[in-house]
Structure formats: C-alpha cells, structure tokens
Amino acid sequence: MKIKLKIWRQESAEAKGGFVSYDLEGVSKEMSFLEMLDYLNSTLIEGDEEPVAFEHDCREGICGCCSLFINGRPHGPAGETTTCELRMTQFEDGSEIVIEPWRSRVFPVIRDLIVDRSAFDKILQAGGFISANTGAAPEANSIPIAKHKADEAFDAAICVGCGACVASCPNGSAMLFVAAKVSQLALLPQGRAEAKKRVRKMVAKMDELGFGACGNIGACEAECPKGIKISHIARLNREFLRASI
Amino acid sequence: MSTFLGASVGRKLVVGISGLFLVLFLVVHLVVNLTLLAGPETYNTVAHWMGTNPAVLGMRPVLVLGLLLHIAVSMYLSVSNLRARPRRYLKVDPAGGSTWASRNMFILGVCIILFLALHLSSFSIRMTFGSVDMVEISGVLMKDAYALVTTRFSLWWYVSLYSVAMVLLGLHLAHGVQSSLQTIGLNDHRWRERWASLGLAYAVVVAVGFAILPIYFFVQAQMS
Incomplete structure (x- = not known):
C-alpha cells in the first residue's frame, strides 16, 4: 500500500520544529506501525536524509516507551493499544497519517517524536x-x-x-x-x-x-x-x- | 491547610464542594420560582418571606462566598491548565468518552457569569436596593415581585437570553454534578453510571424548570 505521512520534525529541544510530508510506497498491511516507521527510516537513510527519531523498546505493549499522537489520538485509532501493537491494517491504502509528539509543557520535545517523560x-x-527492606519474597498467603x-x-x-x-x-x-x-x-x-x-x-x-x-x-x-x-x-x-x- | 489549598487536588475539592452547594441552592431557587404559577399572592408572600426571614438573609453571604469561591478557584485552575499545554495538536480526533460540556466547562461558566450579572441586576439587586412597586397582601405591605418578574418575562429578548442561558446552565450541570461527586471521591465503577444519570436528570429538571417560566409568561402576555 501507499501512504502519505505528515510527521513532526524537530532537530533538538531548542530548535523550532515543523511538519514534513513523506510519500511512502511499498508498505505492507502486515507491518506494525513501528515497522512502517523503520521502513520509512531505511528509505530516508538510503536517500541520505536524517531518519525520524521515535522512542521504542519492548514492542510488545508492556514497557511504555512508545508514544506518538497518530491521526489525532494517542497510540492511534485502535483503542486500548500501544503504538507498537498497532498494525497497518488500521489504515487504508492512500490515506494520510499525521504523527505528532505528545504535547505537554512538562513533556518537552527532545527530537522529532521523542519527548522527555x-x-x-x-x-x-x-x-x-x-519503604520496606527487601529480602527474600515473603510467603504469598501470609497477608490475606x-x-x-x-x-x-x-x-x-x-x-x-x-x-x-x-x-x-x-x-x-x-x-x-x-x-x-x-x-x-x-x-x-x-x-x-x-x-x-x-x-x-x-x-x-x-x-x-x-x-x-x-x-x-x-x-x-x-x-x-x-x-x-x-x-x-x-x-x-x-x-x-x-x-x- | 496550606498544603491542601496549595495542591491542585485540594483546589478541585473547593470547586467541587462549592459546586455541590450551588446545586442545592438551585433546587431552592427553582422551587421558589415555581410558586409564580400559583399566582401573585403566593409568589409575593414567598418573596417577602425570603427577603425578611433572618435565616434566609443569613445564608446570603454564604451563598455569595460559595459562588465567588467556585468562580475564582475554577478560573485559577483553568488558567494553569492552559499553561500546561502551550502547543496544540495539528489534528485531534478524540475517541469519545468525553462530552462537549466536560471539555468546555470554563466557557460555559463564563457565559453563566455574564447571564448572572444581567439576572441579578434585573431582580435581586432591584428587589434589595432599587425601587419596586408595593402591594398589600393580607394586611402586609410588600414589594410586588410578581409584577417585576412577569414584566421582565414579557420582553422577547430577555426570554430568549434566559432560555439560552438555561441550556448553557444545563450543560454545565450535566457535567458539573457528576464531576463534583468524582472530585470529592464519591465514585467507583458501580456508582459511575448512576451519578452520571443523576447529574443529567438534575440538569434537565433545572434547565427545563427554570426556562419554562419565562416562556409561559411570555406566551401569556402575548395572548392577553
């Protein structure tokens, strides 16, 4: 499938950011959203451009690293899903996807889509x-x-x-x-x-x-x-x- | 206490408790208003009692304090909330779960304050400080509140403004009642829907109850 991406790019915390559009072809419906961004970054690197910075770690919905405000919603349109669990099946061929960082005074943008949390x-x-001393795990039923x-x-x-x-x-x-x-x-x-x-x-x-x-x-x-x-x-x-x- | 009022949660509690106090006041106000339907003698007698009874008069400063606290603390919180999100999103498409009223309580509140200024200058301030025609009921000379109200309710622009203001008040209450109960901690997964339904029912009764009176007297004035 072919998609149009509109992504917030910002070189550093001090830099003034802005939206940059990318046309991306060859996206597979089977890709996860982050795999799609990996794919975008590989095309950017091949073209000698700076890849888009985004945060990720476990890619199985338990670490809380991934963020991204996707098409007007945190973690995208799927509901009760982290961005890493989001699949490209959620998007239509030819659709535009707007990707923004979290917006909060307390979460300043560090670079592109990464914010300081x-x-x-x-x-x-x-x-x-x-504030308890750690030690061996207590017997599970000692405190009902x-x-x-x-x-x-x-x-x-x-x-x-x-x-x-x-x-x-x-x-x-x-x-x-x-x-x-x-x-x-x-x-x-x-x-x-x-x-x-x-x-x-x-x-x-x-x-x-x-x-x-x-x-x-x-x-x-x-x-x-x-x-x-x-x-x-x-x-x-x-x-x-x-x-x- | 300084820790309590210095914390956003403490300030929210002030807004919630003062809001619930105003919710109770509106019930009393509505009951008094509905006596308009019983005719001039009943309404004037009730208005005279409200204006002379020491217990009712003693509650006035408490009411003013409650209202001012509600307004001042809400405004303070609203301004600090604006500061927390200096940059808006390019695209916002919320999942639902939040009502228009819940996202616009500040704007609704400002509209209600503006209406309140007009409302107080039309009735309460004139009844307390202004010159109002007198009427004698059961040998007691009292201000003719009924004539004051019904004259106002014969003006199309006032009735229109009043009706719109009651819709806005209803929206404010539809979120405000359940929000206040959540803020004071009276909520869990079982009570949530019940409070929401109760808040909505209260908002509809108050908004319709208040708005129906100017419309009724306006229609009556047009027909006579």
Whole structure:
C-alpha cells in the first residue's frame, strides 16, 4: 500500500520544529506501525536524509516507551493499544497519517517524536514506592488480601507510564497516571502505612512539575492503552482528602 | 491547610464542594420560582418571606462566598491548565468518552457569569436596593415581585437570553454534578453510571424548570 505521512520534525529541544510530508510506497498491511516507521527510516537513510527519531523498546505493549499522537489520538485509532501493537491494517491504502509528539509543557520535545517523560519518574520518586527492606519474597498467603482488592490493585498496576493520559487530556493533567500509582499501593496492606504521606508528596510533585488539574473529562480513560479507569482518580481524591483532615 | 489549598487536588475539592452547594441552592431557587404559577399572592408572600426571614438573609453571604469561591478557584485552575499545554495538536480526533460540556466547562461558566450579572441586576439587586412597586397582601405591605418578574418575562429578548442561558446552565450541570461527586471521591465503577444519570436528570429538571417560566409568561402576555 501507499501512504502519505505528515510527521513532526524537530532537530533538538531548542530548535523550532515543523511538519514534513513523506510519500511512502511499498508498505505492507502486515507491518506494525513501528515497522512502517523503520521502513520509512531505511528509505530516508538510503536517500541520505536524517531518519525520524521515535522512542521504542519492548514492542510488545508492556514497557511504555512508545508514544506518538497518530491521526489525532494517542497510540492511534485502535483503542486500548500501544503504538507498537498497532498494525497497518488500521489504515487504508492512500490515506494520510499525521504523527505528532505528545504535547505537554512538562513533556518537552527532545527530537522529532521523542519527548522527555522523566517528569513521571520524578513523581514516582516522590512517593510511588514502599519503604520496606527487601529480602527474600515473603510467603504469598501470609497477608490475606480480598480478591476484589487484589484485582483493582492489579488493574491500576498495569499502567505502563506511557503518558497517553497527559497527551490526551485537554488540561494536560497527569491525574490518571498518579491515581493509578497511588491506587495500586493504597489498595494493598503493604502500601497503607505510608498512604497519607505518599498521596500528598506525589500530588505536590505533580503540581510542582506543571501538569494541569483534572476536570474529570474522561479523555484519558478513553485513550489509555491499558484501559485504566478514572474511578482510580476518585480514589486518589479520597486518599488526598483523608490525608488532609 | 496550606498544603491542601496549595495542591491542585485540594483546589478541585473547593470547586467541587462549592459546586455541590450551588446545586442545592438551585433546587431552592427553582422551587421558589415555581410558586409564580400559583399566582401573585403566593409568589409575593414567598418573596417577602425570603427577603425578611433572618435565616434566609443569613445564608446570603454564604451563598455569595460559595459562588465567588467556585468562580475564582475554577478560573485559577483553568488558567494553569492552559499553561500546561502551550502547543496544540495539528489534528485531534478524540475517541469519545468525553462530552462537549466536560471539555468546555470554563466557557460555559463564563457565559453563566455574564447571564448572572444581567439576572441579578434585573431582580435581586432591584428587589434589595432599587425601587419596586408595593402591594398589600393580607394586611402586609410588600414589594410586588410578581409584577417585576412577569414584566421582565414579557420582553422577547430577555426570554430568549434566559432560555439560552438555561441550556448553557444545563450543560454545565450535566457535567458539573457528576464531576463534583468524582472530585470529592464519591465514585467507583458501580456508582459511575448512576451519578452520571443523576447529574443529567438534575440538569434537565433545572434547565427545563427554570426556562419554562419565562416562556409561559411570555406566551401569556402575548395572548392577553
């Protein structure tokens, strides 16, 4: 198939970027989206042009490295799919595909489609952990946890930290990410000891970094590749209220 | 407390709680308005009681404070939200899951404030500080609020503005009620749909309930 790509190119963080169009022939429907970009880059290199910089690692939807705002949606049109899992079967022959980096003041573009998402690491460093001595894994049934709580904690823990929530939120809010991290620990007895301190510190860091405030719009949930629900944001709000009074 | 109000989540809680307070106020306001249908004697008596009862008068500063808090904190958050996304996307095609109202609460809020300015200058401020014709009911001399309201409701432009404003208010409430409940933490996967339905039902009742009165009195004025 033949496609027309419109891609954001930016040499460096300081450079002024812009869109560049590419006509790409010989794309196979069986390709993944990232393979299509690999193919584009091979043609660019053959033509002595700079390849398009984009982030990727595991290519199986679990590392959270891939991003890309594809045709107006984070991770493209498939729904509950990371960009690396997206296939070219989602696109018609001859169609135009617009590829942009995540847009957020807190995620500055480093080069082309790569943004600096270290703000998420800073939020986790502020409190997204349990201060317990590590050692041998404890016996699994020594602390009983209700099935529904374990399930909910797991639903939150599958967040890969890709940043699609921030990218899709009209307010540029990171609340779904922070809520998922707060929830996964708040729901388990091991996380309760530091729950109050954790939510205060993580919210404070989120605000300090410059993310927007949550308007309960729901765009993050609709675009999250892992289907994380905004009911976790309600839990964060409860935890914050409980920690404040 | 400074940590609470210094955090976006704390500020959102202020917006949510003040919003729910205003939601309750609108119910009272609507019930009072609906007494217009019972005729001048009932409405004027209710309006007189509202304007003289110490408990009701005592609530006025609380209402003003709630409204101002809701507006000021929302505006502050909206401005900081704009700063969080300095560059827009070339193409946006959201998956759904978010309503038009939820993405435009700030614009809806500004429209409601503008209407509120007109509304207050037409009724509340005139009733409190302005000169209004007096009427005697059951031996008590009181301001003729009924005449003031029905005269306004005979003006086509006022009725049109009022009706449009109620549609905008309805949209603001359709998202606002469920959003406030989510913000104060009263939400989970079971309650989500229930709150959304309740918020929508409340918004429709309030918007239709308020808008029906000027339309009714306008039609009545045209027919007489």
